[in-house]
Amino acid sequence: MLRYLFFLNFSIFFFSCQKELPKNNINEDICQLNSHLQEKILIKNGKKYLYGGENEDWHFDISNWSLKECQLMFGSGRESFKPLQNARYADLNSEKNYYRNEDKFITLFSEKNTFVYPLNLMPAHEVINETIDGIPLMIVYCIRADYAAVYYRTICDSVFTFAPSGYTYFDPGVKDGVDAFVLWDRETESLWWPLIDKAVSGTMLSRELQLYLKNKWKIMSLKEILDKYPESKVLKRGQNENIPTHLPHYNPAFCQ
Structure with a gap:
């Protein structure tokens, strides 16, 4: 009887630990689920861009970014x-x-x-x-x-x-x-x-x-x-502004 109880407790502990294992793969699972967004990642002239709209000038340069695409x-x-x-x-x-x-x-x-x-x-x-x-x-x-x-x-x-x-x-x-x-x-x-x-x-x-x-x-x-x-x-409700076309663009070194 004691041997049976020991085996039962050990089994419960073992399998409960096994249930925790998928947590180690959370990010991997997320990447698989969000694979449809891979089409939003564009490579051009050795740089990585994130889709920003139909206008090619709207894509975001993410070559140095700190986030994960997935x-x-x-x-x-x-x-x-x-x-x-x-x-x-x-x-x-x-x-x-x-x-x-x-x-x-x-x-x-x-x-x-x-x-x-x-x-x-x-x-x-x-x-x-x-x-x-x-x-x-x-x-x-x-x-x-x-x-x-x-x-x-x-x-x-x-x-x-x-x-x-x-x-x-x-x-x-x-x-x-x-x-x-x-x-x-x-x-x-x-x-x-x-x-x-x-x-x-x-x-x-x-x-x-x-x-x-x-x-x-x-x-x-x-x-x-x-x-x-x-x-x-x-x-006020119902406001809608046109996209601004004349905004200053700061020199990349201005904030170093």
Whole structure:
């Protein structure tokens, strides 16, 4: 009987350990599942590019990037979403009936106004390039990761303009493996992954994104905003901007 119990316990332990083994192959399995994105990786003149759209000039140079292709998701290319550079606002009181009391907003405090960005409207843009109190900022929201943040846009003493790349990325070791948008800047065409607050390719590789002061923004419900900041300005619905064609391109050595 004792011999039987010993054998039973050993078997349970052995096979339970065996069940853990596939974890060592998680990344390999992921690569197999996402093999369809391999067509988004382009090789030209010895450099590696990530598909950015039908226009060949839109592909992203990822020759030096720090991500793994097999952990990319989607792949619609740049300008799939419509980031804003000249956002327009309305009085919150005139727009409040479009929202529920419990709806959440990124609430940004300035010296003269409070600006609010509805989370249920942000997925249409994902990125708002804004200047508040003379400070260039970007307001971002990724619905897949439920990630909202406000960042400075000034890096290396230069102002950047950001937009979604059309890709998301996940890393099992970052925020429980949730996938979140990859951004790009229009001045150097480097890629950035906000979940680690860093550039992941291009001229700006490993440069950091800096979060805006935490006492200057927060997530609030409509009810809270109306109670405390009834004069707030809310991002207008239905905005759509043309793709900018004249943006500065920074010299690759400017931030060394």
